[in-house]
Amino acid sequence: MPTHSPWVDDPEGYGRVSRILHWGMALLLVWQLLSAVVRAVAEHSPLDAFFWSTHVGTGFTIAWLAILRGAWGLANLRRRPATEGPALLRKAAALGHIALYGLLILVPALGILRAFGKGRDLTIYGHQVFAPVTPGPNAALGSFxxxxxxxxxxxxFALIAGHIAMALWHGFVRRDGTFGSMTRGPAARHLAARV
Ligand code: HEM
Incomplete structure (x- = not known):
């Protein structure tokens, strides 16, 4: 049985806060992927105008949710489920998760730095953070x-594809309860243990 409140993590599975943050960010990242793919293949189309209007706000939301999730993960570190699988894969999983958190914060920060350097407008949730200026304060930094x-x-996005592949491997090949610990929470490990 879970040893803590259903909201916090448990060695038997992730609590409600972690699962809400995980799946909420997953939805935002699917949306962000759509905005980037449509921009890459159909720039200036009406579909691009629709998705692109959300790119900055969604990206900024992803960044602060990643910070919140990282803080929540650290606060729950001692009671989170242990990583399953061979030692090398456990090490790769730890590095992969650090890279994911790092990029979830770094990528939006670079988008904002680009806007600042090039002197572009930056409006987040309808609030103008910088007005456009010509020339930008540092066009070379902005371009970089x-x-x-x-x-x-x-x-x-490539790392996220790898993350999904590994989650499916845990869920459907190893059947070790890892997948269920992020879908059903603590109850999933009890079900896996009974199989
Ligand atoms: C997790 C969050 C984010 C992800 C994953 C992401 C991803 C991407 C990707 C993949 C592209 C390339 C699209 C292409 O190839 O045409 C792109 C372009 C861009 N992103 Fe982001 N982005 C994020 C957040 C942000 C934020 C917060 C800003 C804020 C200013 C931003 C501003 C831009 C700009 C200005 C471009 C260039 C658009 C162009 O001129 O084609 N992004 N982003």
Whole structure:
């Protein structure tokens, strides 16, 4: 049986706060992927105008949710489920998760740095953070940040694809309860243990 409140993490599975943050961010990242793919393949189309209008706000939301989730993860570190699988894969999983959190914060920060350097408007949730200025304070820095933002943005989506593949491997090949600990929470490990 879970040893804590259903809201906090438990060695038997993730609590409600972690699961809400995880799946909420997953939805936002699917939306962000759509905005980036439509921009890459159909820039200036009406579909691009629709998705792009949400890119900055969604990206900013992803960044602060990642900070909140990282803080919640650290606060729950001692009672989180242990990583399952061979030692090398456990190490790869730890590094992969650090890279995911890092990119979830770094990619949006670079998008904002690009806007600042190039002197572009930055409006978040309808509030103007910087007005456009010509020339921008540092166009070279802005261009560099933009290039790195795009490269690391695609890298983040590739890492997420790897994360999903590994979660499915745990869920459907190893059947070790890892997948269920993020879907059904603590109850899932008890079900896995009974199989
Ligand atoms: C997790 C959050 C984010 C992800 C994953 C992400 C991802 C991406 C990707 C993959 C591209 C390249 C699209 C293409 O190839 O055409 C891109 C472009 C861009 N992103 Fe983001 N982004 C995020 C957040 C932000 C934020 C917060 C800003 C804030 C200013 C921003 C501003 C931009 C800009 C200005 C471009 C270039 C658009 C263009 O001129 O084509 N992004 N982003």
């Amino acid at each position: 940040a933009g290039e790195v933002h795009e490269f690391l943005g695609w890298t983040l």
